[in-house]
Amino acid sequence: xxxxxxxxxxxxxxxxxxxxxxxxxxxxxxxxxxxxxxxxxxxxxxxxxxxxxxxxxxxxxxxxxxxxxxxxxxxxxxxxxxxxxxxxxxxxxxxxxxxxxxxxxxxxxxxxxxxxxxxxxxxxxxxxxxxxxxxxxxxxxxxxxxxxxxxxxxxxxxxxxxxxxxxxxxxxxxxxxxxxxxxxxxxxxxxxxxxxxxxxxxxxxxxxxxxxxxxxxxxxxxxxxxxxxxxxxxxxxxxxxxxxxxxxxxxxxxx
Amino acid sequence: xxxxxxxxxxxxxxxxxxxxxxxxxxxxxxxxxxxxxxxxxxxxxxxxxxxxxxxxxxxxxxxxxxxxxxxxxxxxxxxxxxxxxxxxxxxxxxxxxxxxxxxxxxxxxxxxxxxxxxxxxxxxxxxxxxxxxxxxxxxxxxxxxxxxxxxxxxxxxxxxxxxxxxxxxxxxxxxxxxxxxxxxxxxxxxxxxxxxxxxxxxxxxxxxxxxxxxxxxxxxxxxxxxxxxxxxxxxxxxxxxxxx
Numbered sequence: 001x002x003x004x005x006x007x008x009x010x011x012x013x014x015x016x017x018x019x020x021x022x023x024x025x026x027x028x029x030x031x032x033x034x035x036x037x038x039x040x041x042x043x044x045x046x047x048x049x050x051x052x053x054x055x056x057x058x059x060x061x062x063x064x065x066x067x068x069x070x071x072x073x074x075x076x077x078x079x080x081x082x083x084x085x086x087x088x089x090x091x092x093x094x095x096x097x098x099x100x101x102x103x104x105x106x107x108x109x110x111x112x113x114x115x116x117x118x119x120x121x122x123x124x125x126x127x128x129x130x131x132x133x134x135x136x137x138x139x140x141x142x143x144x145x146x147x148x149x150x151x152x153x154x155x156x157x158x159x160x161x162x163x164x165x166x167x168x169x170x171x172x173x174x175x176x177x178x179x180x181x182x183x184x185x186x187x188x189x190x191x192x193x194x195x196x197x198x199x200x201x202x203x204x205x206x207x208x209x210x211x212x213x214x215x216x217x218x219x220x221x222x223x224x225x226x227x228x229x230x231x232x233x234x235x236x237x238x239x240x241x242x243x244x245x246x247x248x249x250x251x252x253x254x255x
Numbered sequence: 256x257x258x259x260x261x262x263x264x265x266x267x268x269x270x271x272x273x274x275x276x277x278x279x280x281x282x283x284x285x286x287x288x289x290x291x292x293x294x295x296x297x298x299x300x301x302x303x304x305x306x307x308x309x310x311x312x313x314x315x316x317x318x319x320x321x322x323x324x325x326x327x328x329x330x331x332x333x334x335x336x337x338x339x340x341x342x343x344x345x346x347x348x349x350x351x352x353x354x355x356x357x358x359x360x361x362x363x364x365x366x367x368x369x370x371x372x373x374x375x376x377x378x379x380x381x382x383x384x385x386x387x388x389x390x391x392x393x394x395x396x397x398x399x400x401x402x403x404x405x406x407x408x409x410x411x412x413x414x415x416x417x418x419x420x421x422x423x424x425x426x427x428x429x430x431x432x433x434x435x436x437x438x439x440x441x442x443x444x445x446x447x448x449x450x451x452x453x454x455x456x457x458x459x460x461x462x463x464x465x466x467x468x469x470x471x472x473x474x475x476x477x478x479x480x481x482x483x484x485x486x487x488x489x490x491x492x493x494x495x496x497x498x499x
Contacts, residue, residue, distance in 0.1 A: 156444055160427070164430070172495050173427050177441065180420075180489075191451050192448075
């Protein structure tokens with residue numbers, strides 16, 4: 001078989017190679033810089049006051065310095081990324097319901113796969129933070145709760161898909177559930193945050209303002225992660241489109 | 256074909272109230288004849304209360320059940336409602352009633368509202384049965400923290416959401432291979448915010464801690480907001496589900 005030309009590729013909806021590679025490079029570089037900055041340059045966040053003044057790194061401090069806060073530069077970009085990708089599940093769900101075109105269903109499914117990856121990363125990094133900040137492995141704190149529920153919603157999306165054989169029905173149901181799930185996630189965050197549980201204190205620091213380096217590291221991490229998310233999405237999409245083509249060809253040969 | 260159905264329905268627009276009543280009447284008559292849903296839901300709820308007794312039997316006398324009473328109550332409601340939602344749509348599916356409904360010139364939203372309100376009706380009847388039983392078994396003699404009139408409101412807000420979103424999700428789950436296994440997987444995470452708000456509001460009334468009214472009204476407002484958003488979404492999306 002000959003190579004597909006660019007116009008053929010466009011027709012088939014297969015995105016080109018170059019941009020994906022460039023973005024992958026950018027994403028990798030930015031997230032690496034983010035890590036380096038986070039661990040070596042950003043100042044430690046000052047936590048609660050401790051009993052006596054101590055000398056850490058040659059500086060007299062009377063407050064606890066939160067090394068565990070470093071996870072912020074990884075955790076928050078991943079969390080924002082997961083939510084942005086989840087938006088595309090709902091977006092392509094709406095597009096599918098409007099057009100009934102299979103390509104939108106494929107895109108919604110892959111967006112949900114990437115969401116699952118990012119949500120699980122958020123949950124793990126959030127949990128590590130909880131462990132070192134509060135000394136327990138799990139707290140039903142609004143953000144962790146929300147991401148736990150989001151994980152369940154995304155898992156439910158795939159359970160639903162796998163239990164329907166008819167292709168069009170599967171796509172329609174998945175689109176509807178994707179939209180419902182996307183609406184549900186922010187509401188569950190709002191409700192767990194606005195109705196604090198009486199057992200555990202809600203520890204949500206109001207953004208005390210990031211210093212220059214902190215903001216820089218955070219933004220680099222954010223853009224880097226978004227690029228990585230985009231690349232994972234594109235690579236999976238291409239794989240899926242190729243698979244669909246092969247199946248189409250197989251069916252044509254057999255038929 | 257979809258257009259012709261829609262056009263016929265449009266020309267007979269005045270009768271959408273009659274269509275709604277007819278579907279409701281069908282559900283009620285079927286229930287009165289078989290008494291299947293109410294007996295199974297009611298029995299299930301009583302069994303859940305028995306399981307609570309086992310769960311609490313070793314808690315000791317210093318444990319105040321009032322502090323978790325609202326949570327237990329909502330647990331019973333949510334599991335019972337799962338049973339009822341499944342039943343209500345399995346009937347439609349198994350006896351080919353849903354296909355007949357789709358063939359009839361009925362607006363899709365009318366089907367949604369009729370099914371949802373039917374489910375709400377049965378759920379309310381079961382809640383009205385559970386509530387005094389629950390009080391009798393677990394809270395007898397304990398003073399209520401807040402005024403009694405505050406108690407029904409979170410139940411109403413919660414049940415409306417359960418019936419509305421539940422009808423949509425149950426219509427999906429009866430058309431899958433998993434059937435009744437799929438419904439909880441979809442239903443519980445989607446219901447999470449509403450349950451959280453309802454439990455918070457009910458706990459506030461039952462315990463009546465200082466400042467309970469603020470928590471109560473906040474929770475009611477948030478629960479009602481969830482209902483509004485989710486019911487609108489369910490109303491808009493039901494057409495796709497039922498047509499697929």
